[in-house]
Amino acid sequence: MIKALLSLLMLLLIGCSASTSATQESATMSKVQPETEATTESTEIQSYLKFDDFEHHLHQEDDKIYVINFWATWCKPCVKELPYFEQIQAQYKNKNVEVILVSLDDIKKLNNKVIPFVKEKNLQSTVILLDDADYNSWIDKVSPQWSGAIPVTLFYNKNKREFYEQEFDYQELEHIVKTFL
Amino acid sequence: MKTIIQFVLCILVLGLAACNNSSTTAQKQATTPEVKTAEKSTKPEKSTVMPAAKTNVAPQPKPNKKGYNIGDVVADFTLKNIDGNMVSLADYKDEKGVILIFTCNHCPYAVMYEDRINDLHNTFAAKGYPVLAINPNDPEVQPQDDMPNMKKRAAEKGFKFAYIFDDKQEIFPKFGATRTPEVYLLQNEGGAMKVTYSGAIDDNHKDAKAVNVKYVENAIEAVTNGSNPDPNFTKAIGCTIKVKKG
Incomplete structure (x- = not known):
């Protein structure tokens, strides 16, 4: 019962942060629906204007x-x-691996660039958009190792985390994922 | 059972109040106060860790970078300018300092800052701090960043400062530069060019009018007044400097 209450509260909070972002630039936002995954028919991308919400x-x-x-x-x-x-x-979704692709595109490009891109490439991983321009305030919260250049990738589970500022090929990527399995 | 229902209602009311609150004050304020309220109300129940509870750590970026750090003296170098002449850092020996910017033609972030780089030069060259722009990219990886395109872009945007080409890619690694645009503010101390600030131009790449902190301008003001820039190091998203793989 308590668990149920807590999850109710969490849902409420999540809804809350979504509404925070939504009020800022609602005109340009596509549907903000927390916990909604991109589907094949209509692509929905969770979007954040504040790093704290993300x-x-x-x-x-x-x-x-x-x-x-x-x-x-x-x-x-x-x-x-x-x-x-x-x-x-x-390859690894059955092994509890979840890939999240965080687009740092301008939120104004969400509907005319990011969503068409996701559809065209038929991306199956979860795509999220983060557009908080005050970079200096949050880059270190992702990793102090991050200089600011992209691409970068963060790997983590509840026990450890590793951060890489580099471009990957499949072998390198798989190698790191395997160390987490 | 009654108490449980009361508890649910209580939490809902609290949560909703927080929610309304956040919607109305959504603009600039972080949502931490609301989160705190909610956290407190769940604490007696031994809550699982709330995802939002980790948002409070606000580390200031530290210069953990390779290459030149704050206070280091930059060794002289010579690179070819868009006008065909060679330009050395030593050519700026009569200036108070140099606003050295790694930038390029192709990167959308660099492009968004072009007008502001022009403004920096137009404002501060007369005060002893001209801009010196360096393109560090390998045109084999990014063809738009070759010398002909540098000339073209400089003409289109009316650059009045030197725009030089690190074609051997030997200079940017000494700075430890990783992205475009990336600024190094140098202060001339009796011929030694010392790094006094490195990082972003300001805190909003998208919109010059929405900028809250003009890092480079503030840093110049600080050194002009004989104090140290604060912050003297910032981070920003930018395009990776393009280097051939392998």
Whole structure:
């Protein structure tokens, strides 16, 4: 019963942070629906204008292995490595691995660039958009190792986390994922 | 059972109040106060860790970078300018300092800052701090960043400062630069060019009008007044400097 109450409260809070972001630039937002996954028919992308609202994605305490890749549609090396993340998602989802692709595109490009891109590439991993321009206030919260260049990738589970500022090929990526299994 | 229902209602009311609160004050304020309220109300129940509970750590970026750090003296270097002449850092020996910026043609972030880089030069060159722009990218990886395109872009945007090409990619690693745009504010101390600030130009790449802190301008003001810039190091998202793999 208590668990149920807590989850109710969590839901409420999540809803709350979503409404915070939504009020800021609601005109340009596509549907903000927490815990909604991108579906094949209509692509919905959770979007955040405040890093604080997004940050819980970097601190899930369940049994999954999270592979969080920061990218953008305009970033050539990022786009180049996306298929490898997709491959990891496909190969390892049964092993509790979840890939989250965090687009740092401008939220104004969500509907005319990011969503079409996700559809065109048929991305199956969860895509999230984070557009908080005050970079200096949050880059170190992802990792103090991050200089600010992209692509970067954070791997974590509840026991450890590793951060890489580099472009990956599939072998390198798989190698790191395996160390978390 | 009654007490449980009361408890649920209580939490709901608390949560909803927090929610309304956050919606109305959504603009600039972080949502931490509401989160705190909610956290407190669940604490007696030995809650599982709330995801939002970790948002409070606000580490200031530390210069953990490779290459030149704050206070280091930059060794002289010579690179080719868009006008065909060679430009050395030593050529700036009569200036108070240099606003050295790693930038390029292709990167959307660099492009968003072009007008502001022009403004920096137009404002501060007369005060002894001209801009010196360096393109560090390998055009084999990013063809738009070759010399002809540098000339073209400089002409289009009316750059009045030197825009030099680190074509051998030997200079940017000495700085430990990783992205474009990335600024190094240098102070001329009797011929020694010392790094006094490194990082972003300001805190909003998208919109010059929405900027809250003009890091570079503030840093110049600080050194002009004989104090140390605060912050003297910032981070920002930018395009990776393009280097051939292998």
